[in-house]
Amino acid sequence: xxxxxxxxxxxxxxxxxxxxxxxxxxxxxxxxxxxxxxxxxxxxxxxxxxxxxxxxxxxxxxxxxxxxxxxxxxxxxxxxxxxxxxxxxxxxxxxxxxxxxxxxxxxxxxxxxxxxxxxxxxxxxxxxxxxxxxxxxxxxxxxxxxxxxxxxxxxxxxxxxxxxxxxxxxxxxxxxxxxxxxxxxxxxxxxxxxxxxxxxxxxxxxxxxxxxxxxxxxxxxxxxxxxxxxxxxxxxxxxxxxxxxxxxxxxxxxxxxxxxxxxxxxxxxxxxxxxxxxxxxxxxxxxxxxxxxxxxxxxxxxxxxxxxxxxxxxxxxxxxxxxxxxxxxxxxxxxxxxxxxxxxxxxxxxxxxxxxxxxxxxxxxxxxxxxxxxxxxxxxxxxxxxxxxxxxxxxxxxxxxxxxxxxxxxxxxxxxxxxxxxxxxxxxxxxxxxxxxxxxxxxxxxxxxxxxxxxxxxxxxxxxxxxxxxxxxxxxxxxxxxxxxxxxxxxxxxxxxxxxxxxxxxxxxxxxxxxxxxxxxxxxxxxxxxxxxxxxxxxxxxxxxxxxxxxxxxxxxxxxxxxxxxxxxxxxxxxxxxxxxxxxxxxxxxxxxxxxxxxxxxxxxxxxxxxxxxxxxxxxxxxxxxxxxxxxxxxxxxxxxxxxxxxxxxxxxxxxxxxxxxxxxxxxxxxxxxxxxxxxxxxxxxxxxxxxxxxxxxxxxxxxxxxxxxxxxxxxxxxxxxxxxxxxxxxxxxxxxxxxxxxxxxxxxxxxxxxxxxxxxxxxxxxxxxxxxxxxxxxxxxxxxxxxxxxxxxxxxxxxxxxxxxxxxxxxxxxxxxxxxxxxxxxxxxxxxxxxxxxxxxxxxxxxxxxxxxxxxxxxxxxxxxxxxxxx
Numbered sequence: 035x036x037x038x039x040x041x042x043x044x045x046x047x048x049x050x051x052x053x054x055x056x057x058x059x060x061x062x063x064x065x066x067x068x069x070x071x072x073x074x075x076x077x078x079x080x081x082x083x084x085x086x087x088x089x090x091x092x093x094x095x096x097x098x099x100x101x102x103x104x105x106x107x108x109x110x111x112x113x114x115x116x117x118x119x120x121x122x123x124x125x126x127x128x129x130x131x132x133x134x135x136x137x138x139x140x141x142x143x144x145x146x147x148x149x150x151x152x153x154x155x156x157x158x159x160x161x162x163x164x165x166x167x168x169x170x171x172x173x174x175x176x177x178x179x180x181x182x183x184x185x186x187x188x189x190x191x192x193x194x195x196x197x198x199x200x201x202x203x204x205x206x207x208x209x210x211x212x213x214x215x216x217x218x219x220x221x222x223x224x225x226x227x228x229x230x231x232x233x234x235x236x237x238x239x240x241x242x243x244x245x246x247x248x249x250x251x252x253x254x255x256x257x258x259x260x261x262x263x264x265x266x267x268x269x270x271x272x273x274x275x276x277x278x279x280x281x282x283x284x285x286x287x288x289x290x291x292x293x294x295x296x297x298x299x300x301x302x303x304x305x306x307x308x309x310x311x312x313x314x315x316x317x318x319x320x321x322x323x324x325x326x327x328x329x330x331x332x333x334x335x336x337x338x339x340x341x342x343x344x345x346x347x348x349x350x351x352x353x354x355x356x357x358x359x360x361x362x363x364x365x366x367x368x369x370x371x372x373x374x375x376x377x378x379x380x381x382x383x384x385x386x387x388x389x390x391x392x393x394x395x396x397x398x399x400x401x402x403x404x405x406x407x408x409x410x411x412x413x414x415x416x417x418x419x420x421x422x423x424x425x426x427x428x429x430x431x432x433x434x435x436x437x438x439x440x441x442x443x444x445x446x447x448x449x450x451x452x453x454x455x456x457x458x459x460x461x462x463x464x465x466x467x468x469x470x471x472x473x474x475x476x477x478x479x480x481x482x483x484x485x486x487x488x489x490x491x492x493x494x495x496x497x498x499x500x501x502x503x504x505x506x507x508x509x510x511x512x513x514x515x516x517x518x519x520x521x522x523x524x525x526x527x528x529x530x531x532x533x534x535x536x537x538x539x540x541x542x543x544x545x546x547x548x549x550x551x552x553x554x555x556x557x558x559x560x561x562x563x564x565x566x567x568x569x570x571x572x573x574x575x576x577x578x579x580x581x582x583x584x585x586x587x588x589x590x591x592x593x594x595x596x597x598x599x600x601x602x603x604x605x606x607x608x609x610x611x612x613x614x615x616x617x618x619x620x621x622x623x624x625x626x627x628x629x630x631x632x633x634x635x636x637x638x639x640x641x642x643x644x645x646x647x648x649x650x651x652x653x654x655x656x657x658x659x660x661x662x663x664x665x666x667x668x669x670x671x672x673x674x675x676x677x678x679x680x681x682x683x684x685x686x687x688x689x690x691x692x693x694x695x696x697x698x699x700x701x702x703x704x705x706x707x708x709x710x711x712x713x714x715x716x717x718x719x720x721x722x723x724x725x726x727x728x729x730x731x732x733x734x735x736x737x738x739x740x741x742x743x744x745x746x747x748x749x750x751x752x753x754x755x756x757x758x759x760x761x762x763x764x765x766x767x768x769x770x771x772x773x774x775x776x777x778x779x780x781x782x783x784x785x786x787x788x789x790x791x792x793x794x795x796x797x798x799x800x801x802x803x804x805x806x807x808x809x810x811x812x813x814x815x816x817x818x819x820x821x822x823x824x825x826x827x828x829x830x831x832x833x834x835x836x837x838x839x840x841x842x843x844x845x846x847x848x849x850x851x852x853x854x855x856x857x858x859x860x861x862x863x864x865x866x867x868x869x870x871x872x873x874x875x876x877x878x879x880x881x882x883x884x885x886x887x888x889x890x891x892x893x894x895x896x897x898x899x900x901x902x903x904x905x906x
Contacts, residue, residue: 037150037151037158037159038150038153038157038158038159038160038161038162039150039160039161039162040146040149040150040153040161040162040188040189040192041161041162041163041164042146042189042192042193042196044138044142044146044196044199044200044203046135046138046139046199046203046206047135047203047207048135049128049131049132049135049210051128052128053125053126053128053129053132056121056122056124056125056128057122057125059121059125060118060119060121060122060125061118063114063115063117063118063121064115064118066114067111067114067115067118070107070110070111070114071107071111108246108247109247111246112225112243112246112247112250113224113225115239115242115243115246116224116225116229116230116233116243117221119233119238119239120217120220120221120233120238122238123213123216123217123233123236123238124213124214124217126236126237126238127209127210127213127214127217128210130209130426131206131207131209131210134202134206135203135206137517137520138199138202138203138206140518140520140588140589140592141195141199141517141518141520142195142196142199143588143649144518144588144589144649145192145195146192147588147648147649148573148588149188149189149191149192149195150162150188151573151574151648152184152188152572152573152574153184153185153188153574154180154181154184154185154574154575155574155575156181157181157185158574162185162188162189163189164189167181167182167185167186168182169182169183169185169186216232220232220233225243227250227251227254230243230251230254231254231292234254234292234295234296234299235291235292235295235358237295237298237299237302237425237427238299239296239299240296240299240300240303241296241300254289254292261293261297261314261315261318262314262317262318263314263317263318263320263321265318266317266318266319266320266321266322266325267321267325269290269293269294269318269322269325270321270322270323270325270326271325272286272287272290273287273290273291273294273326273359274325274326274329276349277342277345277346277349277351277359278345278349279345279348279349279350279351283351283355291358291359291362294362294365294366295362295365297315297318297319297365297366297369298361298362298365298366298368298369298425298428299425300315300369301365301368301369301372301375301428302425302427302428304374304375304376305372305374305375305428305429308374309375310374310375310376311369311375311376311377312376313376315376316370316376316377316381319366319369319370319377319381320370320381322366323339323366323367323370323382323383323386324383326339326342326383327339327383327384327385330385331384331385333401334384334400334401335401335403336385337385338383338384338385338386339363339383339385339386340385340386340389340412340413340416340417341416342360342363342416343360343415343416343419343420344416346359346360357422357423358423360419360420360422360423361423361424361425363420364420364421364422364423364424365424365425365428367382367386367420367430367434368424368428368429368430368431368434368472369428370382371430371431371433371434372429372430372431372434373431373432373433373492374431377431378431378433378492379431379432379433379434379437379492379494379495380494380495382434384401386417386420388401388402388413389413389414389416389417390417390434390437390438390441391437391441391496392405392410392413392414392441392444392445393405393410394440394441394444394445394498394502395437395440395441395496395497395498395502396496407449407452407459407460408459410445410449410460411459411460411461414442414445414460414461414465414466414469415461415465417438417469418461418465418466418468418469421438421468421469421471421472422465422468424472426475428475429475429476430472430473430475430476431476431492432476432478432479432490432491432492432495433492433495433497435472435473435474435475435476435478435479436473436476436479436482436483436492436495436497437495437496437497438469438470438472438473439470439473439474439479439480439482439483439506439510439525440483440497440498440502440503440506441506442466442469442470442473442506442509442510443483443505443506443507443508443509443510444502444505444506444509445466445509446466446509446510446512446513447505447506447508447509447512448509450509450512450513450514453466453513454514462516463513463514463515463516463517464516464517466513467515467516467517467521467522470510470521470522470524470525471521471524474521474522474524474525475524477528477532477543478490478543480525480526480528480547481543481546481547481550482497482503483503483506483507483510483525484507484525484526484529484547484550484551484554485546485547485549485550485551485553485554486500486503486504486550486554487550489543504554504557504560507554507560508560508563508564510522510525511564511583511587511590512563512564512567512569512583513587514569514586514587515587515589517589518586518587518588518589518590519587519588519589519590519591519593520589522587522589522590523589523590523592523593526551526590526593526594526597527593527596528544529544529547529548529551529597529600530544530593530596530597530599530600530731531544532544533545533548533600533601533628534600534628534731534734534735534738538625541625541628542623542625545623545624545625545628545630546622546623548597548600548601548623548630549620549621549622549623549630552620552630552632552636552640553619553620555639555640555643556620556635556636556639556640561639564582564583564643565582565583565642565643565646565699566580566582566699566703567580567581567582567583568580569581569583569585569586571585571586576700576704577704578700578703578704579703580703581646581703582642582643582646582647582696582699583643583646584643584644584646584647584650585646585647588647588649588650591643591644591646591647591649591650592647592649592650592653594640594643594644594650595644595650595653595654595657596731598640598644598654598657599657599728599731599732599735600731600735601628601630601735602657602658602661602685602732602735602736603627603628603629603681603735603736603738604628604629604630604631604632604735605632605637605640605684605685605688606661606680606681606682606684606685607629607680607681607684608630608631608632608633608634608637608684609631610634610684610895610896610899611895611899616633616634616635616899616903617631617632617633617634618633618635618636619632619633619636620632620633620636627738628735628738634688634896634899634900635903637688638688638691638692638695638900640692641654641688641689641691641692641693641695642692642695642696642699643692644692645689645692645693645695645696646696651693651696653728654689655689656728657728657732658682658685658686658689660728660732661681661682661685661732661736662682662685662686662774662778663778663839664732664733664736665677665678665679665681665682665736666678666682666774666775666778666779666782666885667778667781667782668736669881669885670778670779670782670783670786670868670870670881671782671786671870671871672870672871672872673870673871673872673874673881674872675881675884675885675887675888676888678885678888679885679886679887679888679889679892680888680889680891680892681892682889682892683888683889683890683891683892683893683894683896684892684893684896686893687892687893687894687896687897687900688896690897691896691897691900733749737749768890769856771886771889771890772882772886773841773856773859774839775882775885775886775889776856776859776860776863776878776882777837777839777859778839779863779868779878779881779882780809780837780859780862780863780878781837781839782868783866783868783878784809784834784835784836784837788829788833788834788835789829789830790829790866790867790868791829791835791862791866792828792829793865793866793867794861794862794865794866795861795865796825797823797824797825797827798858799858799859799861799862800820800823800858800862801820801821801823802820802854802855802858803855803858803859804818804819804820804823805820805845805846806844806845806846806847806851806854806855806858807838807843807844807845807846808837808838808841808844808846808855808858808859809835809836809837809838810835810836810838811823811833811834811835811836812833812834812836813832813833814832841855860879862878863877863878863879863881863882864877864878864879865877865878866878868881
């Protein structure tokens with residue numbers, strides 16, 4: 035059954051700039067600046083993280099230099115530092131543009147998939163347009179229109195989504211163009227005080243400019259501004275007056291805000307450089323928040339710091355001023371919470387800590403009042419306001435990040451249903467997502483939430499019990515997010531992103547976290563809660579009342595699919611049996627091979643999550659196909675059929691088991707039979723851009739898992755020197771498997787040694803394949819017809835052969851025509867010989883038979899295990 039198509043499109047504009055390259059440019063300039071200053075021990079530019087004297091910054095001996103010469107040093111250092119800061123500002127803008135563009139594409143893809151999947155069965159396979167089908171009901175009403183009316187509603191709903199995305203796209207593009215113009219102008223004008231002030235406000239500069247040339251930049255913050263605990267009270271009182279509306283915004287306000295911005299930027303730099311705040315800076319922040327807190331506490335009880343978002347909303351400040359103020363306060367709280375740079379969870383204001391903890395953590399703490407829906411909603415909305423405008427590059431400390439995760443997830447588990455309909459009493463989905471966003475920046479904290487094991491734990495902080503951790507994870511995953519889980523996926527995305535990192539600590543952490551996450555997900559109680567969430571989902575004529583979390587949170591499903599890709603070798607190559615007994619559980623991560631041994635039951639449970647979402651299921655089918663193609667190419671090069679085929683057979687059987695389980699779960703929900711294989715058969719193959727991302731990830735997994743050499747054919751595939759093409763997801767059948775491996779053999783010869791094809795007895799086989807559009811043969815770039823291949827035709831250096839490995843794209847791909855095509859490929863493989871790197875030579879047909887045998891053995895053993903386990 036083919037899936038309906040709604041005739042609406044959304045294609046956000048692209049920008050070719052690469053932020054990683056721009057960040058590298060900024061880093062190179064910082065290194066240059068460090069060398070200008072003679073600071074070979076500080077090539078990361080850490081001198082910018084705190085205010086210093088210029089003579090303390092420059093490492094060269096300049097005591098004998100004239101003031102004029104010293105000023106030249108200052109000018110050179112300022113110029114290079116300024117260029118680095120502008121480059122970083124531009125890189126931030128491009129990164130933000132791309133992140134928002136990715137979010138728009140994800141929202142569109144998920145929304146379009148949902149709407150098309152919800153088209154009634156009578157119109158599945160149709161193209162739903164502005165005029166088809168017509169919702170003509172009885173007389174002048176729409177009564178009786180039924181399916182037609184539903185199609186019109188779905189078209190209009192998707193059109194509304196598109197209109198919102200078009201607005202977002204224009205706003206995103208305008209922001210990029212605005213920053214581009216600012217960067218151009220700032221580079222032309224140079225490091226004027228106004229331009230440096232803009233860089234500081236944007237978080238791309240800190241104390242460095244004041245230290246390098248105080249006479250030029252001291253006017254930005256005034257002569258009386260110092261960062262010490264003693265003047266924190268003055269700062270707090272002055273800013274509180276502005277934020278409450280008692281004093282209008284003036285130059286003094288901007289000076290104070292600039293200093294507070296520099297503290298936030300310094301915190302980010304300290305985190306990046308592995309350095310700490312000075313004792314004065316930490317003391318300043320502690321006293322600053324205490325002074326803001328105390329007026330709104332009585333006998334240790336009250337709103338404290340948490341009243342400020344509401345005060346600002348009523349102060350008459352502009353939206354821009356209010357958001358900047360909340361961002362400054364939020365950045366300061368994140369900085370103060372981080373023990374890595376001198377702060378800590380206990381240094382945070384009491385009201386803030388109590389709001390973070392809610393009724394779930396440390397409920398009997400002195401001064402903590404019992405929570406009500408109203409008070410809980412007020413605290414969480416205030417938390418969201420502080421977190422929403424923080425610097426994306428600034429992390430919270432372990433204690434704050436972990437407790438934000440725990441309390442927010444527990445809140446969603448307890449109150450998630452009410453969030454969507456609380457009349458403003460509780461925070462909405464978008465507000466809650468800001469807390470998940472901040473919490474997820476700290477990967478050590480994510481590690482605990484996913485695994486239940488602390489990594490670099492902050493001591494002395496209450497974290498609740500093990501059950502709270504499970505409740506929080508369940509709440510985060512099963513909540514019906516407004517963005518389909520796009521923000522929440524930050525909790526899991528790094529598992530796939532970091533496992534192939536060149537940093538061994540990053541890779542180890544990601545690998546260990548994956549193993550722990552698998553143990554968490556495959557706990558029977560957790561698995562049941564994630565598969566049957568109680569959330570209602572409508573797809574076509576089917577109304578599910580107990581959907582899997584991946585069915586409605588498509589971005590989370592996509593994240594799980596990325597994790598599958600990164601660990602596909604572990605899914606493919608783990609044993610089914612250990613002797614006579616089945617393998618059970620999830621073992622530890624092996625960093626040498628990036629391998630995690632998992633039992634078949636655990637792998638099937640994970641596959642059920644992937645099968646719960648149409649798009650992720652189709653993507654996984656494509657990943658399995660890519661895996662099979664890569665391992666087939668490796669087989670025809672090396673000749674090790676056991677290594678090259680067993681994984682592919684297992685993967686296919688595991689995927690089908692996941693589909694069967696998802697089908698059974700959906701059927702139980704609807705009390706009617708649902709066949710997921712038939713539903714997914716209509717989904718298009720993964721787009722080429724997605725495929726180009728999958729191939730390196732899967733190839734790296736295979737290469738490391740099999741300990742292959744760097745010059746192996748798998749590396750050639752990863753580097754794009756050997757083609758792997760997408761094919762339509764197809765489910766196992768003996769005929770398909772045989773055709774598949776024969777085509778892989780033919781493609782291998784075509785790409786690696788086309789001269790081998792000269793041993794084919796008659797060119798008639800090639801003529802058949804050319805006419806059926808299975809192969810294209812060119813001589814010196816000119817395509818040849820079947821008639822061009824006479825009995826004297828020779829495959830030499832001037833000839834290239836391109837094999838279309840997807841029979842769906844052949845002209846002759848049905849009935850007797852398909853039989854004739856299969857015979858032609860089979861005859862070619864009968865006639866050729868393939869010599870592998872182990873020195874053995876066999877006919878192509880023998881090679882194909884060997885690998886098919888291993889594939890079928892693995893496939894049947896896996897299927898047999900699940901059949902036996904159900905009987906028992």
